[in-house]
Structures are given as structure tokens and as C-alpha cells.
Amino acid sequence: MVEPAIRPQPHRQYQSRLATEILRRLDQVLPVGDGPYPLHEPLFAGNEKKYLAECIDTGWVSSAGPFVERFEAELSSFTGLHAVACVNGTAALHTCLLLSGVSPDDEVLVPTVTFVATANAVSYCGAVPHFVDSEADTLGVDPDRLAAYLDATLEPRNDDVWRNKVSKRPVRALIVTHIFGHPPKLDRLKAVADQYGIALIEDAAEALGTFHESAHAGSIGDCAALSFNGNKTITAGGGGAIITRDPDVARQAKHLTTTARVADGFDWTHDTVGYNYRLPNINAALACAQLEQLPRFLAAKRRLADDYIAAFDDLPEAAVISEQAQAHSNYWLNTLLLKEKDRGTRDHILTETNSTGYHCRPLWTPMHRLPMYRDCPAMELTTAQSLFESVISLPSGPALRLG
Amino acid sequence: MVEPAIRPQPHRQYQSRLATEILRRLDQVLPVGDGPYPLHEPLFAGNEKKYLAECIDTGWVSSAGPFVERFEAELSSFTGLHAVACVNGTAALHTCLLLSGVSPDDEVLVPTVTFVATANAVSYCGAVPHFVDSEADTLGVDPDRLAAYLDATLEPRNDDVWRNKVSKRPVRALIVTHIFGHPPKLDRLKAVADQYGIALIEDAAEALGTFHESAHAGSIGDCAALSFNGNKTITAGGGGAIITRDPDVARQAKHLTTTARVADGFDWTHDTVGYNYRLPNINAALACAQLEQLPRFLAAKRRLADDYIAAFDDLPEAAVISEQAQAHSNYWLNTLLLKEKDRGTRDHILTETNSTGYHCRPLWTPMHRLPMYRDCPAMELTTAQSLFESVISLPSGPALRLG
Numbered sequence: 001m002v003e004p005a006i007r008p009q010p011h012r013q014y015q016s017r018l019a020t021e022i023l024r025r026l027d028q029v030l031p032v033g034d035g036p037y038p039l040h041e042p043l044f045a046g047n048e049k050k051y052l053a054e055c056i057d058t059g060w061v062s063s064a065g066p067f068v069e070r071f072e073a074e075l076s077s078f079t080g081l082h083a084v085a086c087v088n089g090t091a092a093l094h095t096c097l098l099l100s101g102v103s104p105d106d107e108v109l110v111p112t113v114t115f116v117a118t119a120n121a122v123s124y125c126g127a128v129p130h131f132v133d134s135e136a137d138t139l140g141v142d143p144d145r146l147a148a149y150l151d152a153t154l155e156p157r158n159d160d161v162w163r164n165k166v167s168k169r170p171v172r173a174l175i176v177t178h179i180f181g182h183p184p185k186l187d188r189l190k191a192v193a194d195q196y197g198i199a200l201i202e203d204a205a206e207a208l209g210t211f212h213e214s215a216h217a218g219s220i221g222d223c224a225a226l227s228f229n230g231n232k233t234i235t236a237g238g239g240g241a242i243i244t245r246d247p248d249v250a251r252q253a254k255h256l257t258t259t260a261r262v263a264d265g266f267d268w269t270h271d272t273v274g275y276n277y278r279l280p281n282i283n284a285a286l287a288c289a290q291l292e293q294l295p296r297f298l299a300a301k302r303r304l305a306d307d308y309i310a311a312f313d314d315l316p317e318a319a320v321i322s323e324q325a326q327a328h329s330n331y332w333l334n335t336l337l338l339k340e341k342d343r344g345t346r347d348h349i350l351t352e353t354n355s356t357g358y359h360c361r362p363l364w365t366p367m368h369r370l371p372m373y374r375d376c377p378a379m380e381l382t383t384a385q386s387l388f389e390s391v392i393s394l395p396s397g398p399a400l401r402l403g
Numbered sequence: 404m405v406e407p408a409i410r411p412q413p414h415r416q417y418q419s420r421l422a423t424e425i426l427r428r429l430d431q432v433l434p435v436g437d438g439p440y441p442l443h444e445p446l447f448a449g450n451e452k453k454y455l456a457e458c459i460d461t462g463w464v465s466s467a468g469p470f471v472e473r474f475e476a477e478l479s480s481f482t483g484l485h486a487v488a489c490v491n492g493t494a495a496l497h498t499c500l501l502l503s504g505v506s507p508d509d510e511v512l513v514p515t516v517t518f519v520a521t522a523n524a525v526s527y528c529g530a531v532p533h534f535v536d537s538e539a540d541t542l543g544v545d546p547d548r549l550a551a552y553l554d555a556t557l558e559p560r561n562d563d564v565w566r567n568k569v570s571k572r573p574v575r576a577l578i579v580t581h582i583f584g585h586p587p588k589l590d591r592l593k594a595v596a597d598q599y600g601i602a603l604i605e606d607a608a609e610a611l612g613t614f615h616e617s618a619h620a621g622s623i624g625d626c627a628a629l630s631f632n633g634n635k636t637i638t639a640g641g642g643g644a645i646i647t648r649d650p651d652v653a654r655q656a657k658h659l660t661t662t663a664r665v666a667d668g669f670d671w672t673h674d675t676v677g678y679n680y681r682l683p684n685i686n687a688a689l690a691c692a693q694l695e696q697l698p699r700f701l702a703a704k705r706r707l708a709d710d711y712i713a714a715f716d717d718l719p720e721a722a723v724i725s726e727q728a729q730a731h732s733n734y735w736l737n738t739l740l741l742k743e744k745d746r747g748t749r750d751h752i753l754t755e756t757n758s759t760g761y762h763c764r765p766l767w768t769p770m771h772r773l774p775m776y777r778d779c780p781a782m783e784l785t786t787a788q789s790l791f792e793s794v795i796s797l798p799s800g801p802a803l804r805l806g
Contacts, residue, residue, distance in 0.1 A: 062633020230465020237683030280640030
């Protein structure tokens with residue numbers, strides 16, 4: 001695939017003016033004198049030490065223990081879904097794909113705008129990512145362009161599986177990512193997936209506390225992955241979870257993530273190739289302490305988002321992404337989107353903000369530009385390319401607005 | 404493969420007599436009144452709480468942090484090898500296989516006597532386990548029978564890779580497991596691997612503190628996997644490590660286990676399909692506290708082993724496995740081996756010991772008998788079958804003999 005040329009950089013004086021305007025607004029939201037401001041720092045203001053000490057005192061630190069069950073129950077209560085804790089978000093995504101029947105030499109539709117784990121999880125199944133484009137308003141997969149693309153690209157086969165006309169590989173699943181906590185247009189994406197009989201998997205790694213029409217992220221897809229990495233809204237050190245409406249999928253997820261072990265008298269047997277994707281009890285203890293604080297964290301993050309949106313409201317060159325009408329975002333990372341003519345300024349602005357004490361970050365390099373995914377099938381990815389040139393994520397941790 | 408019939412059970416009175424003899428000796432080593440005795444409980448008698456609290460106070464709990472580097476440095480110092488921490492022993496094994504060039508449709512020689520993770524890690528590469536037999540004195544792969552088998556089974560090809568004559572698949576690696584901490588006959592196994600130009604991987608999940616002729620487990624193979632699961636000599640909750648003599652292999656292991664990320668200005672790129680196999684800092688903190696106590700734990704476990712060996716010395720029907728001349732075992736799990744005529748008593752003895760408060764465990768079901776591995780290539784596995792009928796592992800935690 002030929003990449004569009006990178007836009008020429010606007011001249012230096014103009015770049016500096018725009019950077020100055022952005023810095024002035026950041027200073028309104030987060031006074032520069034109180035910085036520096038990390039992109040997203042974890043916050044430990046609850047029972048973290050107490051629960052960790054409990055693990056040491058009781059001896060339960062590892063693959064079994066009361067905090068794992070408690071975390072699953074409380075996560076289930078918060079999301080309204082069945083929840084299976086696992087070792088990290090990547091493991092959760094891999095498990096979702098396995099449970100959706102993704103097999104070697106299948107294709108899985110994956111947004112090119114996502115963290116690398118989304119595409120890697122497809123590779124772990126021996127399957128091939130097939131990259132699709134995103135839209136600017138949600139940063140998620142564009143349902144209309146996806147529908148038109150699949151209409152032209154897939155063909156039905158006798159066995160009821162739709163295949164890529166060119167590669168002849170079955171297309172088994174569609175992964176949609178909640179980028180920075182913003183839900184994609186799930187109803188329309190679900191309709192597209194259903195039309196072709198493919199599984200819908202929500203990569204909700206960044207989306208704990210995100211809702212789509214009052215249903216938590218993960219409610220519309222067949223299953224979804226959460227992450228509790230250190231940079232997420234709450235953290236377990238590592239940690240992830242598979243969440244799903246379907247109790248059978250949850251049971252299978254638990255089995256597959258715990259080495260597929262089956263009791264057989266004194267003997268240990270395993271009925272399929274399983275995984276050691278268990279969340280240790282010590283990490284679950286941290287997760288329990290953090291989950292207790294989630295409502296406060298989400299409220300703080302929403303206050304910060306409101307402040308960013310207001311501060312940048314009058315800047316014609318860039319806007320802070322806000323939630324869509326159907327969405328309630330967790331605002332994991334507040335994000336500035338440069339307007340088209342200003343995309344060449346991204347690295348200059350990143351240099352200025354980072355050197356001033358605001359730790360800001362661009363979008364991930366789109367998946368189809370990474371060497372191992374360069375030759376994968378892909379639709380035209382023009383919006384992804386312009387998002388890559390225009391996204392700047394801003395400091396967003398809950399500590400920045402905790403009451 | 405047709406399984407030999409399970410031996411008929413000796414009559415009940417005889418079984419009871421043998422169980423009584425075994426219980427009497429267990430009571431000498433571990434007085435029944437002080438029980439119950441778990442199989443292998445973690446012991447937290449050092450800086451565990453202090454280091455965990457440090458993680459919370461500093462905010463470093465996740466995929467980066469000072470305890471990860473410290474643990475790697477201290478593990479390297481203890482083993483004399485390069486060490487890369489990762490999320491668990493399974494991930495370490497998978498990484499070792501990837502670094503040995505194991506690819507889809509290769510075969511990997513794997514002992515059928517091992518924990519399921521050993522075979523599963525081969526499956527994760529899309530490769531096929533090819534099962535080999537073990538020997539009774541080390542419980543590890545039998546080098547002589549392996550050499551004879553490979554001589555009859557492999558054929559060279561033009562590309563210098565030896566292939567299975569029947570399946571035509573390249574045989575890429577040999578995994579040898581240090582069962583219960585006992586090293587296999589590594590020099591002779593290394594010679595066999597070298598003869599066929601295949602990688603030697605040591606599954607040393609159970610073997611931290613095990614030495615072969617004064618070199619730590621992992622020193623002879625191309626790389627090795629350690630585990631710090633809750634039931635191991637020291638624990639990180641979860642946790643594992645890749646250890647190797649070769650600094651290049653260690654560098655590649657670090658890269659592959661940390662999403663293969665490459666710095667590129669402000670952008671995040673990844674140069675190959677990587678893994679999220681990082682050990683969180685909070686688990687590394689626990690590992691550091693545990694590693695400080697390792698010499699005491701190993702000394703305690705050795706005292707317990709000596710006591711078991713002495714207590715069972717006069718029992719004709721069973722013997723406690725002791726280290727070979729070339730070996731210094733960590734005695735992770737002390738293990739009783741029933742003599743041939745008494746193998747039918749295994750489950751009766753397990754019932755009696757467990758109900759008396761001694762948590763004892765049989766060997767894992769051999770890999771070639773699990774449904775997903777039943778059709779894999781295999782040599783004659785007669786010793787594995789008799790080991791399966793005769794192994795009883797005994798309570799072995801360090802707390803049982805801590806000074």
C-alpha cells in the first residue's frame with residue numbers, strides 16, 4: 001500500500017504561535033507551575049496496602065485466592081456482565097478470539113487505529129489481521145465505510161462462512177476498539193457483523209466505565225477485553241478481564257485461561273490446549289482496592305474532560321474529542337485533534353508541550369504500517385492516516401481533578 | 404497408541420499395610436499432630452510487605468519499575484546467567500521456543516512426563532509436540548533411549564534440518580524438564596541435541612536453586628524457563644524468567660516479551676509480533692523479597708529431603724528419589740517412587756495420606772494421554788506409564804524445616 005506523503009510542515013513562526021495557543025489553554029486547565037503532568041499516572045488512595053498485606057498474611061498470593069473471585073464479582077456488578085479476570089488485556093483479547101472460533105488462516109477485521117495488542121492477538125491464533133479504517137468523531141471503526149467495503153470484498157461460500165474474495169480466507173470476526181475510552185458506533189457495527197455472520201469482539205482495554213446507551217462497554221459484542229495495566233483508569237499492576245453477556249462464554253473463558261484443567265480423582269487432566277492466563281491473587285487484591293475508587297476516579301476524569309473541552313472551545317486549529325450523543329465516555333485519555341491544515345505541526349507541538357511539563361502522546365503508528373503487518377489485506381485507510389497526523393493525547397489521570 | 408492395562412490392585416489388606424508403613428514414616432518426618440501439611444506452601448518471612456508498600460508509595464506497580472530490573476540483576480547474580488523476568492513460566496517457555504526458531508508445523512521433542520505447559524507452549528508456536536520417554540532415576544528424558552529413537556526416526560534433508568521420516572516435519576528443538584527440581588542428564592542430552600542440530604531448551608520451572616555439576620539449571624541448554632508460581636520454591640504471585648548464557652538471546656527475550664517496541668521519535672512502533680509477557684513491578688517486588696530468602700529456603704528443603712530419604716530407607720516397597728552424583732537438586736517436591744509390584748496401590752495411598760493431613764499428589768497425567776495430544780508422534784512411552792503409576796509427591800515447603 002502506498003502511503004500518502006506527509007504534509008509539508010507549516011513555517012516555524014506559525015507552528016510556534018499554535019503551540020503557544022495550546023500551551024496557554026493547557027495552563028488554564030493544569031497550571032504549569034504545579035506540573036509536570038504525566039500522561040496517566042495510577043492513583044492509590046484506598047485499601048491498596050491493606051489488601052496487599054492481607055495476601056501476605058494469609059499466604060494467598062498466586063493463582064487461587066479470595067481476591068480473584070471478589071474482583072470478578074465486583075467487576076460483574078459494575079459492568080452488568082459476566083467477568084473473568086486474567087493476566088492482562090492482551091490475554092483477554094486472545095481469549096475472546098479463541099472463544100469466537102478464530103483459527104489458523106482465518107481473517108479478522110481489525111482497525112488499523114489501535115494498540116498493537118489488538119492485531120497481535122489475531123496473530124497468536126495463527127489468523128491474519130485485515131485492516132479497516134476509522135472515523136474522526138469516535139476514533140473507532142467507521143461502520144458505513146466498513147459496510148460498503150465488505151459488500152465489495154466478501155463472498156458467501158457453501159458452508160455459510162463469508163470469505164475474502166481475493167485471499168479466499170474465511171472472515172471470522174470483527175474487533176472494534178474503544179479508543180481512549182470513546183465507544184465506537186456499536187449498534188451499526190453489530191448490524192454489519194451480523195449481516196456476515198461474524199463475531200463482534202470489543203477491545204475495551206481502555207473503556208472501563210464507558211457506556212453505550214446505558215450499557216457498559218462489552219454489552220453489544222459477543223465478548224470484550226478489559227485492561228488494568230498501570231496506565232489505565234484503575235490498575236492491577238498487570239491484569240485484564242473478559243466480559244460478556246453470555247454465561248457460557250464466561251465459563252469457557254475461565255476454563256481456557258486456567259489451563260483447561262479437569263478434575264479426575266487425584267489426577268490432573270486438561271481437555272484442550274489451555275493457557276496460563278490467570279490473574280494472581282496479589283494483583284486481584286490491588287484491583288479490588290482500585291475498583292472501590294472507580295466512581296470517584298470516573299467523576300474526576302469527567303471534570304477534567306469538561307475543563308479541557310471548555311478551554312479549547314475557541315481554538316479554531318484544534319478540538320478536544322468529546323463523547324457522542326449515544327455515548328458516556330470514561331475519558332481515559334483526553335485528546336486534541338488538529339484540523340487538517342495544521343497536521344504538519346504535530347511533532348512541534350509534542351516537543352513544546354512535553355518540554356513544558358505536559359506529557360502528551362501521539363496516536364500509535366497505524367498497524368498496517370508496522371513491518372509484520374504491512375502485507376496484510378486492508379481497505380483504503382485514509383482517515384487513519386490523517387488521524388495519525390492529528391491526534392495529541394493530553395495528561396488525563398484521575399489525580400488531576402480528584403475532589 | 405495402545406495403553407498398557409492398569410495393573411490389578413493388590414488386595415485391600417496389603418494396601419492398608421503399605422499405607423500404614425508409609426504413614427508411620429511420614430509421621431517421623433512431619434508429626435501428624437502438627438499438621439495438616441500442604442504440598443508446597445509459600446513462605447513470607449522477609450521484606451514482602453515492605454517492598455509491596457514501596458510500590459504503592461512510589462506509584463510503580465506495573466510494566467516498568469525498579470523492582471523488575473533489580474530482580475533480573477539478582478536472579479542473574481544467583482544463577483550466573485542472563486535473566487529476563489516475565490509474567491509466568493509458561494510465557495518463559497513460549498519465549499524460549501520462539502527464540503529457538505520454532506515455527507508452525509515444526510516438531511519439538513517434549514517429555515510426556517511434564518506439566519501441561521511444556522506441551523502447550525509448543526502448540527502456541529503452531530508446532531507439534533513429539534513425545535519422548537523418561538527414566539526413573541532422574542524422572543527426566545532418557546538420553547540413551549532418545550539417541551536410539553532419533554537415530555531410527557529422523558532423516559537429514561538438503562537444508563541441514565533433520566526431519567521426522569514419517570511426518571516429514573522439521574524437528575527444531577528438544578525440551579527437557581527438571582522434574583521436581585532434579586536435573587536430567589544434561590551433558591548427554593546436549594550431545595544428542597547437537598548431533599541433530601536442534602536447540603536444547605531447559606524447562607527449569609521447578610528448578611531454581613538446582614545445579615548440574617556446579618552450573619545452575621539453564622546453563623547447558625540454549626535457554627531455559629523458570630517459574631515463580633505460588634507453589635514454587637519462591638513466588639512472585641505469578642512470574643517467570645528466561646535464563647540463558649547468551650546475552651543476545653537475553654536481549655531478544657526482553658524485546659519479544661515487551662511487545663517488541665522500538666523508539667522512533669514520538670511514535671510507537673513494533674518491529675515484529677511481540678508479546679505482553681512483562682512481569683509487573685508489584686510481582687517483581689514480591690520476587691525480590693523472596694529471592695533474599697532463597698538460600699535459607701533451599702537449606703531447609705535439603706534438610707527435609709535428607710529426613711525423608713532416611714525415614715524411607717528401610718522400606719522395600721518404595722524409595723524417596725534422591726539427587727544423582729552430578730546433580731545438586733533443589734528438592735522442590737520430595738517424591739516417593741513405588742516399586743513395580745506396588746503400583747496398583749497409588750490411589751489408595753494417596754487417599755490415606757491426604758485424609759491423614761499429608762497433602763500428597765500423583766504425577767501429572769502423561770501428555771500423550773491428553774485428548775489434544777493423543778495423536779501426536781511419540782516414541783514408546785513405557786517408563787512414563789510406570790512412573791505415572793508409581794509417583795507420590797510429599798509435603799515439601801520450606802517452612803517444614805526452616806531453622
